Amino acid sequence: MALPLFLPCAAGVEALLAEEVRGLLPSAAVAEVRGGVALSGDPLEVMTLNLESRLAQRVLVEVGHCDYRAEQELYDLARAIDWSEWMTPRHTLRVDTTVHRSPLRSVNFAALRIKDAVCDMLRDATGQRPSVDTRHPDLQLVLHLGEQHAQLYVDTSGEGLFKRGWRTDKGDAPLKETLAAAMLAAAGWRGLPEAGGALHDPCCGAGTIAIEAAQIACGIAPGLKRPFAFEGLLPFGTPEMRAAWQRLKSHATARIHPARVPVSGSDVSFRMVDFARRNAERAGVAHVISFNGGDALERAAPSIAPELPGTLMLNPPYGERIDPKGAATSRSRDGDGEGGGRDDSIEEPTRRRAADAPRENRELASDFFPRLSAHWKRAYTEHPGGWTAWVLSPDMKLPGAMRLKASRRIPMWNGPIECRLYRFDLVAGSARPARDEEA
Numbered sequence: 001m002a003l004p005l006f007l008p009c010a011a012g013v014e015a016l017l018a019e020e021v022r023g024l025l026p027s028a029a030v031a032e033v034r035g036g037v038a039l040s041g042d043p044l045e046v047m048t049l050n051l052e053s054r055l056a057q058r059v060l061v062e063v064g065h066c067d068y069r070a071e072q073e074l075y076d077l078a079r080a081i082d083w084s085e086w087m088t089p090r091h092t093l094r095v096d097t098t099v100h101r102s103p104l105r106s107v108n109f110a111a112l113r114i115k116d117a118v119c120d121m122l123r124d125a126t127g128q129r130p131s132v133d134t135r136h137p138d139l140q141l142v143l144h145l146g147e148q149h150a151q152l153y154v155d156t157s158g159e160g161l162f163k164r165g166w167r168t169d170k171g172d173a174p175l176k177e178t179l180a181a182a183m184l185a186a187a188g189w190r191g192l193p194e195a196g197g198a199l200h201d202p203c204c205g206a207g208t209i210a211i212e213a214a215q216i217a218c219g220i221a222p223g224l225k226r227p228f229a230f231e232g233l234l235p236f237g238t239p240e241m242r243a244a245w246q247r248l249k250s251h252a253t254a255r256i257h258p259a260r261v262p263v264s265g266s267d268v269s270f271r272m273v274d275f276a277r278r279n280a281e282r283a284g285v286a287h288v289i290s291f292n293g294g295d296a297l298e299r300a301a302p303s304i305a306p307e308l309p310g311t312l313m314l315n316p317p318y319g320e321r322i323d324p325k326g327a328a329t330s331r332s333r334d335g336d337g338e339g340g341g342r343d344d345s346i347e348e349p350t351r352r353r354a355a356d357a358p359r360e361n362r363e364l365a366s367d368f369f370p371r372l373s374a375h376w377k378r379a380y381t382e383h384p385g386g387w388t389a390w391v392l393s394p395d396m397k398l399p400g401a402m403r404l405k406a407s408r409r410i411p412m413w414n415g416p417i418e419c420r421l422y423r424f425d426l427v428a429g430s431a432r433p434a435r436d437e438e439a
């Protein structure tokens with residue numbers, strides 16, 4: 001049974017997701033479309049994608065589509081679908097909507113009409129109506145309303161796939177796991193000596209990048225520790241499908257192997273390091289990652305084998321959301337950045353707008369990026385295997401502020417915030433006057 005599938009992803013990640021899906025399902029014809037990828041797949045492939053995709057937000061099965069001008073056409077679309085193939089009246093449902101230039105006045109009313117159609121169809125077929133559960137529904141439908149065209153999907157994932165099932169300690173501005181995975185994929189980091197080498201996140205927060213990286217390095221499927229909506233849906237509930245799902249998970253578990261490269265993270269905040277360690281334990285990679293406290297402006301580079309390349313990957317603190325801490329805001333320091341990362345420099349982070357910070361702290365904080373690159377130039381350029389830094393930032397002038405030349409700038413969205421993933425090659429003499437970048 002070939003089902004039309006749509007896998008949504010963050011804007012900018014479509015090509016990476018298409019490549020990932022081609023790797024998971026080599027015989028699938030995968031089409032990149034705005035906001036995701038489309039393909040045909042059978043129920044086994046639906047389960048594989050849910051279990052293995054690091055970049056997709058969900059795995060949706062398209063059950064119908066139509067041109068529409070009013071809610072009645074949407075009702076007719078849903079009323080014509082045989083919902084008894086997906087659920088019984090004992091199951092609960094919820095209808096979510098995504099909208100792009102819909103002419104309808106009320107999106108909620110459109111969702112209500114879809115729900116009515118599903119209930120009416122099942123009542124006519126079985127004599128009973130299913131009920132709605134907005135918190136933990138068995139069947140989650142997604143109605144996408146475009147300018148003239150609507151699509152109706154069954155969501156086989158349930159909770160978004162960025163929820164890997166290990167995060168309970170969040171921190172102040174955690175990255176979504178899917179975005180951390182996209183950063184690693186864009187950098188070509190695959191957890192191998194020849195594909196990225198060692199990985200270090202010097203502003204690791206709750207540890208998302210390092211944990212995602214450690215799972216990649218060990219071959220741990222991202223969905224191994226979480227439930228999926230498809231497990232409660234009729235097409236996946238036959239004894240054969242249940243056995244197939246158990247086999248997929250057993251094969252994924254058997255594939256797990258020791259990491260071939262070291263992974264580490266550090267943060268100026270003890271609280272964050274503690275969160276990161278606890279998250280890594282739940283993710284099954286505490287033995288792979290070394291998390292430590294330390295100021296990114298002072299901490300020595302991780303010590304790695306001389307021939308091994310190193311990858312620095314971070315989403316640093318930035319003005320409006322999280323201020324830099326440590327030596328960047330410490331008035332007692334002279335700021336030469338050579339402190340070597342003593343743990344006694346660690347401060348608790350405070351969440352606030354940059355504009356609320358005392359003026360002199362803001363001036364010191366605005367110094368963070370040039371000082372970070374100056375530190376990198378001192379601490380990271382002598383390593384024979386070389387270090388490459390990848391920085392996700394909404395600041396379009398970051399290379400100028402860091403006085404570094406970006407060898408790549410990849411557009412990516414962190415939720416609603418447009419960002420660039422910058423690549424900096426840290427070689428001796430890589431810092432250069434900011435004027436070059438501006439010119």
Ligand SMILES: C[S@@+](CC[C@H](N)C(=O)[O-])C[C@H]1O[C@@H](n2cnc3c(N)ncnc32)[C@H](O)[C@@H]1O
Nearest residue numbers: 174175203205206208268295296317324325326
């Ligand atoms: C945007 S958050 C990173 C979030 C992280 N990627 C995650 O997923 O949780 C920035 C982090 O930088 C840390 N930080 C701020 N100033 C720092 C400094 N000077 N050295 C090291 N870490 C710093 C903050 O404590 C915060 O955890």
